[in-house]
Amino acid sequence: MSNSMKAYERFLDYISFDTQSDSASETFPSTAKQLKLASHLEAELKAMGIEAELDGNGYVYGRIPASQGCENKKGFALIAHMDTALEVSGENVRARIVDYKGGDIILNEELGIVTRLSDFPELAESIGEHLIVTDGTTLLGADDKAGIAEIMTMAERLMTDNSLPHPEIIIVFTPDEEIGNGVDRINMENIPVPFGYTVDGGAVGRLEYETFNASEAIVRVHGVSVHPGSAKNKMKNAILIAMEYAALLPQHEIPFCTEKREGFYHLGEFEGTVENAVLSYLLRDHDYEKLREKEEMMKNAASFINMKYGDNTIELSIRKMYRNMGEEVRKHPEIIKAAYDAMEELGISVITEPIRGGTDGCRLSFMGLPCPNLCTGGYNAHSRHEYVSVESLEKCTEILIKLAEKLA
Numbered sequence: 511m512s513n514s515m516k517a518y519e520r521f522l523d524y525i526s527f528d529t530q531s532d533s534a535s536e537t538f539p540s541t542a543k544q545l546k547l548a549s550h551l552e553a554e555l556k557a558m559g560i561e562a563e564l565d566g567n568g569y570v571y572g573r574i575p576a577s578q579g580c581e582n583k584k585g586f587a588l589i590a591h592m593d594t595a596l597e598v599s600g601e602n603v604r605a606r607i608v609d610y611k612g613g614d615i616i617l618n619e620e621l622g623i624v625t626r627l628s629d630f631p632e633l634a635e636s637i638g639e640h641l642i643v644t645d646g647t648t649l650l651g652a653d654d655k656a657g658i659a660e661i662m663t664m665a666e667r668l669m670t671d672n673s674l675p676h677p678e679i680i681i682v683f684t685p686d687e688e689i690g691n692g693v694d695r696i697n698m699e700n701i702p703v704p705f706g707y708t709v710d711g712g713a714v715g716r717l718e719y720e721t722f723n724a725s726e727a728i729v730r731v732h733g734v735s736v737h738p739g740s741a742k743n744k745m746k747n748a749i750l751i752a753m754e755y756a757a758l759l760p761q762h763e764i765p766f767c768t769e770k771r772e773g774f775y776h777l778g779e780f781e782g783t784v785e786n787a788v789l790s791y792l793l794r795d796h797d798y799e800k801l802r803e804k805e806e807m808m809k810n811a812a813s814f815i816n817m818k819y820g821d822n823t824i825e826l827s828i829r830k831m832y833r834n835m836g837e838e839v840r841k842h843p844e845i846i847k848a849a850y851d852a853m854e855e856l857g858i859s860v861i862t863e864p865i866r867g868g869t870d871g872c873r874l875s876f877m878g879l880p881c882p883n884l885c886t887g888g889y890n891a892h893s894r895h896e897y898v899s900v901e902s903l904e905k906c907t908e909i910l911i912k913l914a915e916k917l918a
């Protein structure tokens with residue numbers, strides 16, 4: 511790939527690779543097609559004069575040495591993921607650039623697919639920009655190829671312009687983030703720096719360093735099946751007991767009724783027969799104590815049912831999934847401050863809101879690499895209505911360059 515490409519040109523190149531991951535796969539990475547983009551990125555980094563390696567697990571690592579005079583500064587990592595989401599295909603993305611003046615965007619006349627301003631009011635933030643959109647048959651892949659394009663464009667600029675001060679920067683491109691395995695085989699030895707940033711966020715100015723604390727709770731109900739005609743005082747209907755269990759939990763602490771820093775119990779799956787029923791819950795809260803309270807509530811509800819219907823009617827298992835990275839990141843306020851200052855200096859107003867989900871940064875933060883999440887400029891991730899503007903790709907690249915300078 512030739513040098514001096516603009517961020518949006520790189521972006522258009524990367525989205526031509528179909529890199530959808532697959533949660534049903536047993537291989538790592540989950541799909542071999544991700545490796546095509548991985549080796550393309552490895553070659554591109556090398557062509558810039560950057561030490562780079564695509565390892566056997568599909569991770570790409572690159573290392574930009576510190577600029578002259580910054581050798582003693584702490585280095586940092588920039589991390590983005592190569593795969594795209596499962597919800598919508600990422601094959602044969604036909605992107606188009608729209609000079610956006612407001613109103614609805616017709617993605618596909620023939621299929622009647624329209625990105626409506628009434629459905630996506632935040633479109634108004636992008637009036638006057640050049641939006642890269644799909645033809646409505648695929649997602650765009652800004653999540654997270656926008657992040658990759660911004661990191662690559664930054665890398666190329668740092669490598670060609672000696673006037674830009676920066677410490678050592680480790681670049682990491684991961685596979686399989688969308689199926690929750692992006693960190694599974696990451697090699698921390700290749701990331702010998704004290705902190706990093708995932709570049710996997712939304713609108714320009716977003717800086718995220720708080721996530722949910724997350725647990726998963728599986729409720730197994732054991733019933734007793736008897737012919738319904740002669741079931742009196744014998745049958746224990748697992749389905750009914752499961753419904754009773756669900757009704758014991760706080761009825762308004764569910765995704766439909768919660769926002770901002772409010773946690774929830776999310777019943778995500780329910781299967782049942784008279785003999786056996788299984789309820790699968792996701793428990794979420796930004797506050798770890800409150801997550802523990804939710805776990806306690808689940809346990810108390812199980813004890814109540816067991817008292818009523820007999821021991822072992824309900825078997826409850828709770829598994830911790832991830833923790834709020836804020837706990838770790840707050841120990842290093844300078845990481846947030848550098849990102850904050852970089853954006854402010856570029857005239858961008860910073861928005862920090864807790865993420866109602868998790869990121870790869872959560873796990874990395876608890877693996878010793880505190881990792882807030884930076885904006886990419888992308889909107890409507892995982893959707894055929896996904897878009898990112900040429901201008902935001904450039905802006906986010908500038909944020910990365912400024913951030914490197916702040917840390918130099």
Ligand SMILES: [Zn+2]
Nearest residue numbers: 591653654710
């Ligand atoms: Zn992402």
